[in-house]
Amino acid sequence: MDSLNPENPPFTVTPTERPPRIWQFWGTALWGLFVFGGMFVGQLTVIAYFVLMRDGPIDVAAAIHVVGGGRTISLSVVMGLPAVILALWIAIRPTRTRFAEYLALRGTSWKMVIIGVMAMVALVMGWDLVSRVLGREVQPGFMGDVLKSAQADGSVWLLLIAFCVAAPISEELLARGFLYRGWSESFLRVPGAILLSSLAWTALHMQYNWFFFGEIFSIGLLLGYLRYRSNSLWLTIVLHGLNNFAATVQSMWLVG
Numbered sequence: 316m317d318s319l320n321p322e323n324p325p326f327t328v329t330p331t332e333r334p335p336r337i338w339q340f341w342g343t344a345l346w347g348l349f350v351f352g353g354m355f356v357g358q359l360t361v362i363a364y365f366v367l368m369r370d371g372p373i374d375v376a377a378a379i380h381v382v383g384g385g386r387t388i389s390l391s392v393v394m395g396l397p398a399v400i401l402a403l404w405i406a407i408r409p410t411r412t413r414f415a416e417y418l419a420l421r422g423t424s425w426k427m428v429i430i431g432v433m434a435m436v437a438l439v440m441g442w443d444l445v446s447r448v449l450g451r452e453v454q455p456g457f458m459g460d461v462l463k464s465a466q467a468d469g470s471v472w473l474l475l476i477a478f479c480v481a482a483p484i485s486e487e488l489l490a491r492g493f494l495y496r497g498w499s500e501s502f503l504r505v506p507g508a509i510l511l512s513s514l515a516w517t518a519l520h521m522q523y524n525w526f527f528f529g530e531i532f533s534i535g536l537l538l539g540y541l542r543y544r545s546n547s548l549w550l551t552i553v554l555h556g557l558n559n560f561a562a563t564v565q566s567m568w569l570v571g
Contacts, residue, residue, distance in 0.1 A: 334411075335410055335411045335412040336410050336412070337410060337412065337417070337500050338406070338410060339497060339500065340498060340501035340502065340503065342497065343493065343494055343498055343501070346406040347489065347493060347494050347497075349402055350399060350489050350493060351489065353399060353402030354398055354399045354485060355395075356398060357391075357394045357395045357396075357397065357398025358391035358392065358395045358398075361394045362387060365386075365387045365390075385461050385462070385464035385465025385466070385468055385473075385474055386464075386465065386468050386470040386473060388461055388464075388477070389470055389473040389474045389476070389477040392478065392482050392485075393476060393481045395481065395482075396481045396484055399485045399488055399489060400488070406493065417493075417496060418492035418493060418496065418548055419492065419546055419548045420492075420548050420549060421548075421549065423545040423546075423547035423549065424545075427544065428550065430541075431541050431550055431554045432557065434537055434541070435534070435554050435558055438537055439530075439534075439561070442533070446526070457522045457523060458563070459569065461474065462474065462566050462567060463570060466570075478559045478560075478562075478563055479556050479559045479560040479563060483555035483556040483559055484552055484556075486519060486555065488548070489515075489516075490512045490515060490516035490519075490535070491538055491551045492548045494508070494512040495539060499543075505543050508539070509536060509540060512535070512539055513532055513535030513536050513539055517532045538551045538554060
């Protein structure tokens with residue numbers, strides 16, 4: 316029999332692995348909601364802990380006081396980061412694409428860093444100028460209130476970590492990392508992905524008024540464009556962190 320002949324081994328078919336893929340529009344949108352939910356749960360866990368650990372009866376006034384505290388807000392933002400990373404790992408795993416590859420966690424050139432910093436400075440200074448011309452506050456009231464609370468309970472250092480490290484990483488992983496990647500490879504293409512991911516990112520900042528919504532949205536468009544040009548999420552994370560650091564320092568100077 317041919318099958319027993321060593322010169323004629325039996326024919327076998329080796330199954331091939333399915334190629335990696337990227338979530339498209341609806342997959343990205345639904346998994347994006349899942350990641351946002353993970354962020355929300357991570358942050359809410361910290362808030363619930365401080366509310367429950369507070370001495371005295373738990374009522375609405377007490378809960379609002381605890382939630383508005385600098386330490387509570389800072390720790391909730393910090394705890395949102397591991398929750399986002401875990402949720403993203405769950406969302407990306409079925410695609411069989413490496414986590415870092417899916418999110419473009421790669422370096423970039425110093426030229427792109429310099430261009431990004433100069434563009435960010437010009438954009439923010441332009442918004443500050445418009446704010447002064449309109450007679451508005453340069454900084455949002457939310458930042459000043461949180462900073463005063465952090466100064467009162469000695470957690471300014473924790474606030475800096477939360478706003479300048481944890482928040483930029485969490486938000487960039489979701490917006491310019493996961494959402495942009497999937498939507499840019501859908502029918503939206505790159506322009507639509509930049510626009511929609513910027514809108515989604517702006518919606519995360521519900522604590523601000525409409526004027527600052529405009530500023531945040533424009534910053535999102537810039538970061539999205541730089542994400543496209545550099546193909547590097549680390550660039551937008553660094554620029555986002557530097558912008559938050561400058562805003563925090565400005566708030567500290569204005570609050571006194």
